[in-house]
Amino acid sequence: MKFSPLFTVIIPTYNRNDLLAKCLDCLVPGIQTLPKEQYEVIVTDDSPETTAEEMIQQRYPWAKWVAGPHKGPAANRNNGASYAQGEWLAFTDDDCLPDPQWLEGYAQAQINQPSTLVFEGRTYVDRPKNTLGETSPINESGGFLWSCNFAIQRQLFESLGGFDERFPYAAMEDVDLRLRLMKMGNNFLFIQSASVCHPWRYNGGWKKLRQHQESTIIYLSIHPEELATINYKTYLIYTLRGFIKTTIPGLLKFRYSGFKEAFLEHISFLYMALKLYFIFNFR
Structure with missing residues (x-):
């Protein structure tokens, strides 16, 4: 059977x-x-x-x-x-x-x-x-x-x-x-x-963050209608909110442990915001 x-x-x-x-x-x-x-x-x-x-x-x-x-x-x-x-x-x-x-x-x-x-x-x-x-x-x-x-x-x-x-x-x-x-x-x-x-x-460092960036570009190329919710403004707001709500309080709570990784993530999302802006506004 x-x-x-x-x-x-x-x-x-x-x-x-x-x-x-x-x-x-x-x-x-x-x-x-x-x-x-x-x-x-x-x-x-x-x-x-x-x-x-x-x-x-x-x-x-x-x-x-x-x-x-x-x-x-x-x-x-x-x-x-x-x-x-x-x-x-x-x-x-x-x-x-x-x-x-x-x-x-x-x-x-x-x-x-x-x-x-x-x-x-x-x-x-x-x-x-x-x-x-x-x-x-x-x-x-x-x-x-x-x-x-x-x-x-x-x-x-x-x-x-x-x-x-x-x-x-x-x-x-x-x-x-x-x-x-x-x-x-x-x-x-x-x-x-x-x-x-x-x-x-x-978080996997820059390699993992780069993979996320590439995957997001693929996603938006397949579903361009999603640009209404996933765009350069989204990443700017996410970066600012994360810095204020997570990174700054975490500096005191964790005594700078992991700050390098968190800072790299913020830079990555700022870079992604610029990348999305130029890709989808000047194509």
């Missing part, structure tokens, strides 16, 4: 076996409160050198390892989805720690709201912030549909063509998916109990 689970958990990974192991530890059958026959786990691995295949075979034989396409996170998630047997796809990242009731929360939501085809869960941090340079995609009230914690009916995901693989980095590809879903009339609900912990990470 063909195995037909309710959920397929998709975890994209890239050279982070230590973090991936912690994530998989949270998904061990018996740790998750959802019965083991109701979900499967697929790790789609874009690592160019040391892969997670051997680790999964030895320590997590209940999970399926597949080689990624090496075309970026969007393509890697789509690759994992192509192997799915579940009715629903549940996405999280290799640096997240799903709570024991994560999948059960989504399963109950699907029962309570059978007409809803997309849900997002709560994403929280493991401790108070220690420096200005730490960041995390905290989602305590919904409205984001970030790729680190959401569930979508597989048929709907496939009808959308999955994530847009024109996005080469882990930035804006989930915003694009959210917009396309909403244009199709698919609203999503926030499920508090479907929670994952996303520990604080450092």
Whole structure:
């Protein structure tokens, strides 16, 4: 008889076996409160050198390892989805720690709201912030549909063509998916109990900020109507608000720890404001 689970958990990974192991530890059958026959786990691995295949075979034989396409996170998630047997796809990242009731929360939501085809869960941090340079995609009230914690009916995901693989980095590809879903009339609900912990990470420096800039340009070229809400004024206001509400108070609170990273982020957003102004006003 063909195995037909309710959920397929998709975890994209890239050279982070230590973090991936912690994530998989949270998904061990018996740790998750959802019965083991109701979900499967697929790790789609874009690592160019040391892969997670051997680790999964030895320590997590209940999970399926597949080689990624090496075309970026969007393509890697789509690759994992192509192997799915579940009715629903549940996405999280290799640096997240799903709570024991994560999948059960989504399963109950699907029962309570059978007409809803997309849900997002709560994403929280493991401790108070220690420096200005730490960041995390905290989602305590919904409205984001970030790729680190959401569930979508597989048929709907496939009808959308999955994530847009024109996005080469882990930035804006989930915003694009959210917009396309909403244009199709698919609203999503926030499920508090479907929670994952996303520990604080450092913001990744200039490389990560540059990737965000490039991804935003791609997003606006695909959805030019979004210039009404994402433009140079948006970045100027965001920079000013962040400096006043976060950076200045943080200088005293964190004793300048992480100030370099925070200052670099402000400079990056100011640069992005100028870039958007010249690209979309003088083309």
